[in-house]
Amino acid sequence: MDQKTKTGYRGYVLKALENSSCEIGDILRVEKEDKVFEGILIPRSESGDDKHVVIKLKNGYNLGIKVTSETIIKRIGKGTKPSFAIPSIPKQNPNLPEVVILSTGGTIASRVDYRTGAVRSALSARDLYGVVPELSDIARIKTEIVFSLYSENITQTHWSQLAKKIEEHISQGVNGVVVAHGTDTMAYTAAALSFALQDLPVPVIFVGAQRSSDRPSSDAALNLIGAVKVASRASFAEVAIAMHENLSDEIIVINRGTKVRKCHTSRRDTFKPVNASPLAKVAKGKITVLAKDFKKRNPLRKMILKPKFSESAVLVKFYPGFDPKVIDWHVKNGVRGLILEGTGLGHVSKYCFESIENAIVNGVVVGLASQCIWGRVNMHVYDTGRDLLNIGVIPLEDMFPETALVKLMWVLGQTEQPEEAKKLLKTNIIGEFSSRTLPDEILTKGGCKDVK
Numbered sequence: 001m002d003q004k005t006k007t008g009y010r011g012y013v014l015k016a017l018e019n020s021s022c023e024i025g026d027i028l029r030v031e032k033e034d035k036v037f038e039g040i041l042i043p044r045s046e047s048g049d050d051k052h053v054v055i056k057l058k059n060g061y062n063l064g065i066k067v068t069s070e071t072i073i074k075r076i077g078k079g080t081k082p083s084f085a086i087p088s089i090p091k092q093n094p095n096l097p098e099v100v101i102l103s104t105g106g107t108i109a110s111r112v113d114y115r116t117g118a119v120r121s122a123l124s125a126r127d128l129y130g131v132v133p134e135l136s137d138i139a140r141i142k143t144e145i146v147f148s149l150y151s152e153n154i155t156q157t158h159w160s161q162l163a164k165k166i167e168e169h170i171s172q173g174v175n176g177v178v179v180a181h182g183t184d185t186m187a188y189t190a191a192a193l194s195f196a197l198q199d200l201p202v203p204v205i206f207v208g209a210q211r212s213s214d215r216p217s218s219d220a221a222l223n224l225i226g227a228v229k230v231a232s233r234a235s236f237a238e239v240a241i242a243m244h245e246n247l248s249d250e251i252i253v254i255n256r257g258t259k260v261r262k263c264h265t266s267r268r269d270t271f272k273p274v275n276a277s278p279l280a281k282v283a284k285g286k287i288t289v290l291a292k293d294f295k296k297r298n299p300l301r302k303m304i305l306k307p308k309f310s311e312s313a314v315l316v317k318f319y320p321g322f323d324p325k326v327i328d329w330h331v332k333n334g335v336r337g338l339i340l341e342g343t344g345l346g347h348v349s350k351y352c353f354e355s356i357e358n359a360i361v362n363g364v365v366v367g368l369a370s371q372c373i374w375g376r377v378n379m380h381v382y383d384t385g386r387d388l389l390n391i392g393v394i395p396l397e398d399m400f401p402e403t404a405l406v407k408l409m410w411v412l413g414q415t416e417q418p419e420e421a422k423k424l425l426k427t428n429i430i431g432e433f434s435s436r437t438l439p440d441e442i443l444t445k446g447g448c449k450d451v452k
Contacts, residue, residue: 007043011050013067017041020073027077028055030065037065038076090136097175097232099139101224102165104158104189105149106182106208132221139175139232151182151189156309156409159189163196163307166204170303176202176231178224183208183262183270186241190257191403192309194239194430195410201301205231206241206257210268219244219268226252226282234287236294237301240279244268254280258403258432261373275374275398275434310412313337315405317371318348324355331358337365337408337421340393341401346370346377347384353391360392363418365411367394367425369404376433394425397433407432 007024009017022028022041030037030053039055042062052064053073067073135141146165147158166177181189190206197204207227209220227242234254241260245253246269259276280289314335316326330338338359342348346368348356360366368388370377376398379385389395396404411424428435 008048009044009050009053013050013053016067016071016073017053020075022073022075026075028053029072029074029076030055031072031074032065032068033070037063039063090133092136092140094140096138096140098173099141099176099178099228099231100169100174101141101143101178101180101228102162102169103143103145103180104147104151104154104162104182106151106180106184106186132224134221134225135228138225138228141228142174144169149182151185154182154185154189156192156311156413159192159196159309160307162189163193163305166193166197167303167305167307170200170202173299174202175299176228176234177204178227178231179204179206180224181206181208183210183243187257187260187262187271188402188406190239190241190260191406191432192410194257194432195407196305196307196309197239198304198306198430199301200237200239200295200303201299202237202297203231203234204239205254206239208241208243210244210266210270219249222249223252226254229282229285230254230280230287234280235289235297236279236291237297238279238295241271242282243271245278245281250283252282253278254282256431258399258407258430261400261402274400275376306410306414308413309409310336311409313339313405313408313412315339315341315401317341317401318343318352322349322352324349324352327352327355327359331355331362331364335364336418337412338367339396339401339404339408340366340368341371342368342377343371345381345385346379346388346395347382348388350384350387353387356388356393357391365394365408365418365421365425366392367396367404367408369396369399369401371401373400376436394422396425399433403432 024041024043026041028039028041037055039057042054042056044054052066054062054064056062146162162179169177186206186208193204205227207223209218209223223243230242239257240254241257242252242254245251247267255271255273256276256279259273260271261274262270263272264270277290279291279294280287312335314330316338318341327338340348356366368377368379377395379389379395399407408425411421414424415421
């Protein structure tokens with residue numbers, strides 16, 4: 001075994017494996033004190049120590065064994081190195097609706113990398129179809145890799161590229177579009193595409209996973225099945241996100257792209273609606289539309305593509321002791337739009353007023369959203385809010401900061417004129433804010449309200 005094979009083994013354990021002529025995939029017998037273990041030698045994390053060997057037992061569990069001078073390692077069988085074989089594509093049913101799966105990367109298109117112990121992008125949209133053969137009973141699938149990136153690397157340029165690619169497939173007559181995307185910034189991209197793809201004739205459904213597709217606890221397959229079901233058959237035509245509703249593998253919840261947020265780092269039910277109720281649910285193969293108002297599917301409708309986004313918009317979070325020189329710096333460096341993430345009903349310290357006013361005088365569009373997860377800004381209640389309104393700050397209703405930022409990026413991509421940009425920012429374009437927030441829509445337990 002060569003250190004260059006990057007198996008994760010090094011030092012004392014690597015030497016012991018080399019002395020026993022052991023390779024990854026071989027069947028080993030490890031004798032330690034009065035115990036004997038047999039299993040397949042697998043790679044381990046390169047960040048691990050140099051004292052343990054890891055084998056996969058017959059029952060499927062991985063076992064780490066500390067190797068000492070008394071430990072005996074024997075190679076008792078030649079194995080095969082772990083590899084991923086691309087499954088064959090199931091036969092297509094010509095009578096089913098057609099859905100395109102566009103892959104952008106992320107956990108749903110990843111597998112565990114045993115060398116690092118992390119996950120890495122490894123699966124294409126075609127692979128996803130191959131490992132979830134149930135999709136062949138739902139729709140005719142075609143796939144395309146648009147790019148392969150972890151979602152933290154996706155920018156406004158990628159949003160524009162993706163919007164154009166979706167428009168291309170919709171113009172070819174597909175019945176729906178599914179976008180496989182990393183969950184970390186999926187809500188940003190879903191909001192962006194909600195503005196870029198207007199008057200959609202068919203659904204555009206984003207889907208991701210909190211666990212990579214080769215893990216036993218993966219949510220990838222069920223999420224993907226739900227997304228394809230909705231894209232191919234739902235009665236609405238909107239941009240939405242399809243993910244687990246709760247911790248069980250029973251229900252996929254569909255939330256609008258401008259009203260949903262990732263709320264947990266690792267739970268499978270991480271996406272929750274904000275100041276809204278879910279658009280629909282998928283349970284036992286059945287789609288139930290929950291929203292009263294929605295854009296209906298209409299294959300004859302002509303979609304309007306507006307894919308331009310500005311990179312000259314920023315989000316600034318206010319906090320106690322915030323230095324307004326941060327705002328001055330952005331203005332000096334040519335920013336055209338700024339979202340203030342203020343406290344409560346829409347406030348920032350009076351010490352920021354001069355910098356904010358200077359930004360507005362210099363043609364910067366300044367909007368304000370609340371740091372609170374639920375509720376809406378109301379800048380008429382306290383004099384701080386009224387003063388900010390008088391300066392020219394735009395209250396952003398019940399949009400949460402991430403959606404507000406994405407909208408401002410899109411707005412500045414549509415016009416160079418500050419006054420026109422302000423008008424667009426205040427216009428409810430695709431349901432990004434509601435006319436009022438009712439008390440029963442304010443969610444306090446991190447979950448979405450049950451809709452009967």
